[in-house]
Structure formats: structure tokens, C-alpha cells
Amino acid sequence: MAHDVQHYNLDQKFDFTAATKKSVFTVLIIGAALLVIGILMAIFGGHHEEAAEAGGHAFHWYERLYANLWINNVYFTGIAIIGVFFFAVQYAAQAGWSAPISRVMLSFGNWLPYAGILMIVTFFVANHDLFHWTHAYLFDTNSPEYDKIIDGKGAFFYWPMAKGSFPAFYILRMVLFFGFWVFFFNKFKKISAQEDQLGGTSHWFKMRSWSAYFIIFFAVSSSISAWDWVMSIDTHWFSTLFGWYVFSSWFVSGLSAITLLVIFLKSRGYLEMVNENHVHDLGKFVFGFTIFWTYLWFSQFLLIYYANIPEESVYFIERLSSDVYGPYIFVNLAMNFFLPFLILMTRDAKRHGIFLKLVCTLIIAGHWVDFFLMVQPGTLGHNGGIGFMEIGMFLVYGSAVTLVVLGGLAKGNLIPKNHPMLEESYHHHI
Amino acid sequence: MERDKNFILGVYDDEDVLLHAVSEVRTSGVKIHEVYTPYPVHGLEDVLGYKRSRLPIAAFLFGMLGTTLALTMQLYMMRFDWPMIIGGKDHAAIPDFIPVTFELTVLLAAFGMVGVFMISSNLKPWAQPRIFDLRSTDDKHIMAIDIANNTSMEVAKIQEILKSSGATEVNNKSFE
Numbered sequence: 307m308a309h310d311v312q313h314y315n316l317d318q319k320f321d322f323t324a325a326t327k328k329s330v331f332t333v334l335i336i337g338a339a340l341l342v343i344g345i346l347m348a349i350f351g352g353h354h355e356e357a358a359e360a361g362g363h364a365f366h367w368y369e370r371l372y373a374n375l376w377i378n379n380v381y382f383t384g385i386a387i388i389g390v391f392f393f394a395v396q397y398a399a400q401a402g403w404s405a406p407i408s409r410v411m412l413s414f415g416n417w418l419p420y421a422g423i424l425m426i427v428t429f430f431v432a433n434h435d436l437f438h439w440t441h442a443y444l445f446d447t448n449s450p451e452y453d454k455i456i457d458g459k460g461a462f463f464y465w466p467m468a469k470g471s472f473p474a475f476y477i478l479r480m481v482l483f484f485g486f487w488v489f490f491f492n493k494f495k496k497i498s499a500q501e502d503q504l505g506g507t508s509h510w511f512k513m514r515s516w517s518a519y520f521i522i523f524f525a526v527s528s529s530i531s532a533w534d535w536v537m538s539i540d541t542h543w544f545s546t547l548f549g550w551y552v553f554s555s556w557f558v559s560g561l562s563a564i565t566l567l568v569i570f571l572k573s574r575g576y577l578e579m580v581n582e583n584h585v586h587d588l589g590k591f592v593f594g595f596t597i598f599w600t601y602l603w604f605s606q607f608l609l610i611y612y613a614n615i616p617e618e619s620v621y622f623i624e625r626l627s628s629d630v631y632g633p634y635i636f637v638n639l640a641m642n643f644f645l646p647f648l649i650l651m652t653r654d655a656k657r658h659g660i661f662l663k664l665v666c667t668l669i670i671a672g673h674w675v676d677f678f679l680m681v682q683p684g685t686l687g688h689n690g691g692i693g694f695m696e697i698g699m700f701l702v703y704g705s706a707v708t709l710v711v712l713g714g715l716a717k718g719n720l721i722p723k724n725h726p727m728l729e730e731s732y733h734h735h736i
Numbered sequence: 737m738e739r740d741k742n743f744i745l746g747v748y749d750d751e752d753v754l755l756h757a758v759s760e761v762r763t764s765g766v767k768i769h770e771v772y773t774p775y776p777v778h779g780l781e782d783v784l785g786y787k788r789s790r791l792p793i794a795a796f797l798f799g800m801l802g803t804t805l806a807l808t809m810q811l812y813m814m815r816f817d818w819p820m821i822i823g824g825k826d827h828a829a830i831p832d833f834i835p836v837t838f839e840l841t842v843l844l845a846a847f848g849m850v851g852v853f854m855i856s857s858n859l860k861p862w863a864q865p866r867i868f869d870l871r872s873t874d875d876k877h878i879m880a881i882d883i884a885n886n887t888s889m890e891v892a893k894i895q896e897i898l899k900s901s902g903a904t905e906v907n908n909k910s911f912e
Contacts, residue, residue, distance in 0.1 A: 614824065
């Protein structure tokens with residue numbers, strides 16, 4: 307019975323074939339075409355009458371483009387970092403079942419360097435169009451636009467510089483977070499590659515320590531990045547569980563992406579030793595964390611709704627009583643809670659690819675809607691919505707991430723062949 | 737011969753031997769009544785060919801009952817029986833009802849599941865458990881075979897099969 311693991315080809319490499327590349331590129335081109343149509347419609351369709359009523363602040367088509375860039379930057383950064391985070395969790399928890407799919411999780415981190423560059427560039431390009439707090443006059447006591455509340459929060463963005471000048475602290479955090487995330491990702495990749503060469507258990511122990519450090523860093527950085535990148539759009543407003551809320555949204559979409567990739571690789575004949583028991587575990591994670599996301603979403607909503615304090619409830623009034631965003635609140639709940647909850651409830655649904663493929667695709671689209679609802683009402687107001695530009699940009703980002711992730715996956719062995727827990731994973735049975 | 741009265745018992749020392757023995761005995765055509773083990777043996781249900789429990793379906797139905805009960809109760813109380821305005825909200829303020837609904841769903845699903853499990857496993861308080869071999873609570877695995885269920889095979893033949901499958905002892909047990 308021992309060492310059944312030897313029956314499998316552990317040196318398998320993912321072959322990123324031209325055919326696969328072509329189909330990803332097709333999606334990319336369709337997305338780009340939709341994006342161009344969307345931009346043209348925004349330029350020539352015009353919102354001239356609405357621009358006048360907004361009171362001096364004319365709406366420009368590129369604001370919607372920036373908002374779209376930002377939604378996808380934040381969303382896909384989340385999916386990428388969750389891949390690394392979930393990988394680290396496996397080591398910190400000393401999990402054995404996940405050994406053959408750990409490289410699949412880690413491969414999502416390949417997007418991180420691109421995500422970091424895109425994020426910083428978008429921030430500098432979009433600046434005032436996305437973040438209200440970047441206006442210098444808010445901090446000028448002589449200005450009629452002086453805002454005491456934002457002035458009180460100013461140091462969080464501008465320290466040690468003067469408020470309203472260069473957001474040094476904000477940029478420092480962004481660079482620091484991406485820097486450390488990429489550092490940890492490269493560290494994991496390096497140790498994992500060394501393990502393939504040398505074997506033994508020392509790499510596993512080393513990885514466990516680094517995973518623990520990463521999780522501590524990620525616990526803090528994931529929350530703060532949620533405040534920085536998403537919550538600061540609605541500058542006056544705050545919610546104490548916003549960091550967790552964004553994390554849970556990232557986590558469940560990251561888990562769905564990992565599950566989809568595992569199912570895809572299995573359908574292509576890779577990862578032979580991964581059977582329905584491992585898929586079942588992934589399905590349980592997806593199922594469990596859709597409920598976790600709903601729990602946080604609802605906790606945030608219920609308290610604000612019940613207390614009905616104006617400075618808090620404005621967040622939901624902006625969304626629920628808006629013709630543009632109101633319906634999407636319910637779409638969001640249906641896609642991210644009711645449908646996954648009901649479809650994935652039975653054991654069989656979690657063990658068979660077809661249900662998981664359906665639910666994971668639903669969740670990946672659904673949590674994009676979640677981020678859409680976090681970003682657009684605060685940046686575009688009633689000028690937002692889901693149109694060609696939104697769908698196109700999502701497809702462009704999605705296929706770019708797929709290209710980078712699969713490209714990274716094709717570089718090394720698919721299975722960590724000297725992982726000390728491969729044998730345990732082979733006997734995984736639930 | 738009457739059912740559930742006369743049994744042949746195979747006694748096994750080792751769980752690996754037991755798992756193989758169960759498959760062997762079943763493939764030789766003997767129907768196993770039940771296997772008693774001192775601790776849960778992983779994979780035993782599979783080799784015994786047991787179907788998965790339908791308990792989750794009961795849990796789902798009881799959960800739905802809890803949801804319905806909670807929502808109707810709160811709607812009836814807050815909207816029809818004694819309407820009150822709380823926190824300036826509508827009488828039928830559904831978001832306010834969700835925490836209670838969640839709790840009742842979980843409570844009824846859990847209680848319903850325990851109740852159904854007890855009924856289906858015959859775990860009523862006055863039930864008299866039948867003990868095939870007291871050592872199955874200590875260090876022996878006991879495979880019980882109902883003779884009435886295996887009339888097509890001679891008793892000596894069944895005993896022979898149990899012996900050759902690795903049983904350390906083969907005993908007979910009759911209940912009144």
C-alpha cells in the first residue's frame with residue numbers, strides 16, 4: 307500500500323499550448339473591442355444634460371474608464387494575492403490534502419508585479435477623478451471647500467508631507483504592500499523550486515516559517531489596502547469591518563479561481579492524483595466562504611440600516627435608492643449567496659466539475675459586481691452603470707491575468723514532487 | 737428459521753485484516769448483518785457497501801421549516817398581531833428579522849437532525865441494546881452474520897469462509 311504516489315508522473319509540466327493561448331487571446335480581443343465600443347459610446351453618447359445639473363463638475367467619459375481600471379486593479383490584485391495567501395495557509399496549517407495543487411494556488415501570484423505597476427500608474431493618472439481626498443482645497447482652512455472631517459483624516463494619506471500635497475504615506479503603503487507581497491511570492495517560489503531539486507523535509511519547515519510571517523503581514527496589509535484602495539473613495543464614510551468585507555470578497559473569488567484552474571488542468575489530463583476528494587475540499591471552501599462573505603456583507607448592512615445614523619447610512623442610500631445601482635445590490639446577493647448556496651449544498655455538487663464550474667464562474671462574475679458596487683457610486687454617481695466598457699474591461703483584465711498565471715504555471719513542475727505530504731494527499735479520502 | 741435470532745460471529749484483531757475480510761466475505765456471497773468495532777474504522781462503510789445517509793435531506797427540510805416558522809412568526813407578531821414601530825422602521829422590516837430567522841433555521845436543522853438520527857438508529861431511551869460480543873467495546877472487531885439471511889449456504893461453509901478471511905475466532909450467538 308505504501309508509496310502509491312510513485313505511480314503518478316510527478317515531473318509533469320503544464321504545456322501552455324498555442325491553441326489555449328489563442329482562445330485566451332480571442333477573449334482578450336473581444337474584450338478590447340467591447341471596451342473600445344464602450345469608450346466611443348461614452349464619448350459620443352454624452353451625458354451633457356446631467357453634467358450641467360452636477361453643479362460645475364462636468365462628467366468626462368474618461369472618469370468611467372478610470373473607475374473601471376480601478377475596479378479591476380483591486381479585484382484582480384485580490385485574486386492574485388489570495389492565491390499566495392491560500393498557499394501560505396496550507397503550510398501554516400500543515401495541510402496535507404492540498405500538496406499536489408499548491409503550485410496552482412501559488413501561480414496566481416504571478417500577476418502581482420503587473421497589478422502593482424497598474425495600480426500605481428492608475429492612481430497617478432486618475433487621481434482627482436477617483437479620490438475626492440486628493441483635492442488640495444479640502445485641507446485649506448481659507449477655502450470655502452474646506453472639509454473638517456477629511457482634514458482630520460488627512461495625515462493617513464499625506465504624512466509626513468503637508469496635507470493636500472503629495473500623498474506620501476498612501477503611496478508608501480501601496481509600494482510597501484506590493485513589495486512585500488511580491489517578495490513573499492518569490493520566496494515561496496524559490497523554496498518550492500529548491501525542494502524539487504534537493505528533497506527532504508527542511509524546505510517544508512522553512513516554508514512553514516515564511517508562511518507564518520506572510521500571514522501576519524497579510525492580516526494587516528489586506529485590511530489597510532481595503533481602506534486605502536476602496537473605502538477612501540467614500541472619504542467621509544467608514545465601516546469598521548470593511549477590511550474583512552473586502553478580504554472575504556477577495557478570498558471567495560480567489561478560491562473560485564483556484565478551483566476553476568484545478569478543474570481546467572484536470573480536464574486537460576494534468577494533476578492525475580487530484581481526485582474528487584480534493585475537488586470536494588475546494589468546493590467546501592468555496593461554499594463556506596460564500597456564506598462568510600454574506601455574513602460580513604449583511605453584518606455591515608444590518609447595523610447601518612438599524613442604527614440609521616446619517617453619516618453611515620449615506621453609503622447604502624447612494625446605492626439602494628439609485629436607479630443605476632439599486633438593482634445590482636440584489637443581483638450581487640443572488641450571484642454571491644443564494645445561487646452558490648443552493649447549488650453547492652449537496653455533497654455531489656461539490657464533487658463534480660460541472661456544478662463547480664458553473665458556481666465558480668458565477669462567483670467570479672458576482673464578486674466583480676461587488677467591487678463595482680464599492681467603487682462606482684462614489685466615483686461616478688449616476689453616470690456609472692454596467693455597459694460595454696465594464697464588460698470589455700473585465701474581459702481584458704481577466705484574460706491578461708489568465709495569460710500571466712498560465713504562463714507562470716508552465717515554467718515549473720506542476721506538482722511539488724518532493725513535498726513531504728504528497729503521500730498523505732494521495733490517500734486523502736472524505 | 738427466524739430472522740435476527742441466530743448469528744455467526746467472526747472475531748478480528750486487526751482493522752486492515754477486517755477491511756480485507758469484509759470484501760472477501762461479501763464477494764463469496766455471504767450477507768453481513770453488521771460489523772461492530774471499538775472505534776470508527778475508516779473505509780468500513782465503503783467495503784460494506786453502505787449507501788450514504790439521507791440525513792442531510794432531513795436537515796435541509798427541518799432548516800426550511802425553521803426559516804418559514806421564524807419569518808411567519810415575526811411577520812405575524814410585528815405586522816398583524818401587535819404592530820409596533822421600532823427604530824422608525826416599517827412593521828414588516830425583513831432585514832431585522834434575519835438574525836432570528838438564521839438562528840431558528842440552525843436550531844431546527846440541528847434538533848431535527850438529532851431527532852431523525854435517533855429514530856432511524858433506534859436510539860430510544862428504553863431500547864435494549866443487543867451485545868454480540870462484549871469485546872467489541874474493547875479491542876476486537878466483530879462481524880455478525882445472520883444465519884436466516886444466508887440460508888443458501890451451510891453454516892459450516894460460512895464458518896470456513898470467516899476462518900480463511902483471517903478471523904481469530906468464529907463463534908455462534910443466539911438471542912431469545
